[in-house]
Amino acid sequence: xxxxxxxxxxxxxxxxxxxxSSLNNVVEELSVGPQHRSFVSTDPEKSITTLSIxxxxxxxxxxxxxxxxxxCGTQDPSNIQELAETNSHNRxxxxxxxxxxxxxxxxxxxxxxxxxxDSSTVPSHTxxxxxxxxxxIESKPDKHGNECSxxxxxxxxxxxxxxxxxxxxxxxxxxxNTLPFxxxxxxxxxxxxxxxxxxxIQIGRTYVFxxxxxxxSARWKLKLVSDFTxxxxxxxxxxxxDLPSFTVFQTHMCQQFLAATTNYSRGTLDQPxxxxxxxxxxxxxxxxxxxxxxxxxxxxxxxxxxIFRRACPGPQDEFVHLPSLLLQSNLSLRxxxxxxxxxxxxxxxxxxxxxxxxxxxxVPESKMHIQDYLGMQWFYGVPDxxxxxxxxxxxxxxxxxxxxxxxxxxxxxxxxxGFRPVLGLSEEPSLLVSRLVVQECxxxxxxxYLYMGLCGAExxxxxxxxAQARFMELxxxxxxxxxxxxxxxxxxxxxxxxxxxxxxxDAIHQRMMNQPECSRRPTSGNDIIxxxxxxxxxxxxxxxxxxxxxxxxxxxxxxx
Numbered sequence: 001x002x003x004x005x006x007x008x009x010x011x012x013x014x015x016x017x018x019x020x021s022s023l024n025n026v027v028e029e030l031s032v033g034p035q036h037r038s039f040v041s042t043d044p045e046k047s048i049t050t051l052s053i054x055x056x057x058x059x060x061x062x063x064x065x066x067x068x069x070x071x072c073g074t075q076d077p078s079n080i081q082e083l084a085e086t087n088s089h090n091r092x093x094x095x096x097x098x099x100x101x102x103x104x105x106x107x108x109x110x111x112x113x114x115x116x117x118d119s120s121t122v123p124s125h126t127x128x129x130x131x132x133x134x135x136x137i138e139s140k141p142d143k144h145g146n147e148c149s150x151x152x153x154x155x156x157x158x159x160x161x162x163x164x165x166x167x168x169x170x171x172x173x174x175x176x177n178t179l180p181f182x183x184x185x186x187x188x189x190x191x192x193x194x195x196x197x198x199x200x201i202q203i204g205r206t207y208v209f210x211x212x213x214x215x216x217s218a219r220w221k222l223k224l225v226s227d228f229t230x231x232x233x234x235x236x237x238x239x240x241x242d243l244p245s246f247t248v249f250q251t252h253m254c255q256q257f258l259a260a261t262t263n264y265s266r267g268t269l270d271q272p273x274x275x276x277x278x279x280x281x282x283x284x285x286x287x288x289x290x291x292x293x294x295x296x297x298x299x300x301x302x303x304x305x306x307i308f309r310r311a312c313p314g315p316q317d318e319f320v321h322l323p324s325l326l327l328q329s330n331l332s333l334r335x336x337x338x339x340x341x342x343x344x345x346x347x348x349x350x351x352x353x354x355x356x357x358x359x360x361x362x363v364p365e366s367k368m369h370i371q372d373y374l375g376m377q378w379f380y381g382v383p384d385x386x387x388x389x390x391x392x393x394x395x396x397x398x399x400x401x402x403x404x405x406x407x408x409x410x411x412x413x414x415x416x417x418g419f420r421p422v423l424g425l426s427e428e429p430s431l432l433v434s435r436l437v438v439q440e441c442x443x444x445x446x447x448x449y450l451y452m453g454l455c456g457a458e459x460x461x462x463x464x465x466x467a468q469a470r471f472m473e474l475x476x477x478x479x480x481x482x483x484x485x486x487x488x489x490x491x492x493x494x495x496x497x498x499x500x501x502x503x504x505x506d507a508i509h510q511r512m513m514n515q516p517e518c519s520r521r522p523t524s525g526n527d528i529i530x531x532x533x534x535x536x537x538x539x540x541x542x543x544x545x546x547x548x549x550x551x552x553x554x555x556x557x558x559x560x
Contacts, residue, residue, distance in 0.1 A: 253284045302352065
């Protein structure tokens with residue numbers, strides 16, 4: 001039995017077993033030692049029967065894992081070219097709030113200032129999309145009858161005519177429109193996928209310009225990204241088969257990761273080269289989380305782990321310093337580390353790497369609370385200070401299981417209680433409330449992880465029940481909608497573990513399934529809902545839920 005990485009097209013299917021076995025041969029050459037927890041078992045049967053040290057084991061029989069199909073691909077260049085040139089369906093963007101319109105206008109205005117960029121050579125690999133126009137339209141209902149809009153804010157449709165009346169026709173086939181189209185697509189992607197897009201407007205446009213100037217290959221990647229992010233940003237109604245550009249992009253990135261670990265001998269893959277290879281990683285991982293199941297996310301992360309470690313600054317024989325990494329301008333490095341930590345929490349599995357979480361004189365804790373701190377909070381809403389605490393908790397669980405000493409538990413309680421929400425800037429009070437709710441839900445999720453994961457408490461423990469009750473108060477106190485619900489997909493699994501009431505379980509299930517990221521199959525969001533259903537359907541004779549039940553549910557649903 002072996003595992004494959006799944007993607008969008010049968011043309012790009014290839015087994016992950018080959019890819020990962022190739023990586024295992026170069027682990028030692030890349031100086032990524034066992035202490036960094038770079039790789040986990042790729043044997044599906046072994047992964048089910050053998051859990052990491054420090055993870056509790058319960059006497060409960062696990063079903064045989066069925067092989068999961070996947071895709072990451074080695075593809076013939078001619079096939080890539082043919083796939084890249086496939087026309088996507090024309091789409092129109094949805095209504096925008098004032099904040100989103102401001103972001104869009106600011107990004108597009110740059111094209112006028114830098115017309116000299118338009119003379120750059122267009123790569124031979126192109127993704128054609130004819131006469132894509134950016135214009136306001138009404139939200140269209142999805143298959144569940146829900147309105148799908150970029151923001152999920154009911155005010156957006158009312159304000160669109162007043163705040164976004166300019167019609168901009170962007171013919172993708174006109175060379176001078178290439179850069180404006182890319183900026184346009186990234187803007188729509190940001191308004192739908194990011195927690196606080198206005199916070200990174202300057203960084204985002206600088207990133208696009210830098211990559212556009214860097215090389216023909218980088219411009220080709222930008223064009224691929226702009227094609228599938230246009231689909232993600234302008235509508236929540238699309239089919240995976242409509243995104244051939246994502247298949248091409250995923251395949252190319254996987255080929256680069258594999259080539260970098262097989263073609264370079266010891267010491268030849270230097271930090272700048274690895275960082276350059278990894279630069280488009282955040283587009284790959286974020287879109288994969290939206291489109292693909294959790295098993296694919298883990299496989300992609302395992303494939304790219306050696307490149308990530310080489311790309312990180314500092315000595316290769318030491319742990320990555322997380323507070324410093326969150327200040328790095330390379331967004332993909334920050335994304336991988338944050339996602340590594342969060343995947344470990346929600347799936348109760350070891351991180352790919354250990355991280356040094358100590359603050360220093362150069363990177364004090366106070367930097368985590370400033371409005372323009374780089375970090376990753378603006379992407380998914382999880383506070384950066386809490387990410388560092390979660391990394392520490394993950395390491396403690398791997399080392400000590402649920403027997404962490406009382407003094408350390410008290411320190412962690414203070415860390416969780418001490419982080420301050422960062423709300424950003426907005427003229428819409430409802431948006432600020434949603435951001436506050438998301439961050440406070442993360443706080444309660446961290447408490448549940450602390451007591452159940454590191455103290456061995458059952459879900460009926462008074463401390464756990466208090467955190468869960470506070471979460472439900474927040475959850476029911478904010479109006480359902482894309483924001484905040486789409487940003488609760490990750491913490492909802494920790495909060496759901498402690499939810500016993502059938503009424504509350506139904507409320508969580510219904511709201512999350514209203515989001516396409518959870519209702520569409522197969523996606524990571526849908527896997528998370530399946531994991532919760534596994535936990536909620538446990539026989540009562542087994543007693544209250546414990547944290548290890550999350551691991552068992554993940555193995556049943558994800559297989560790894």
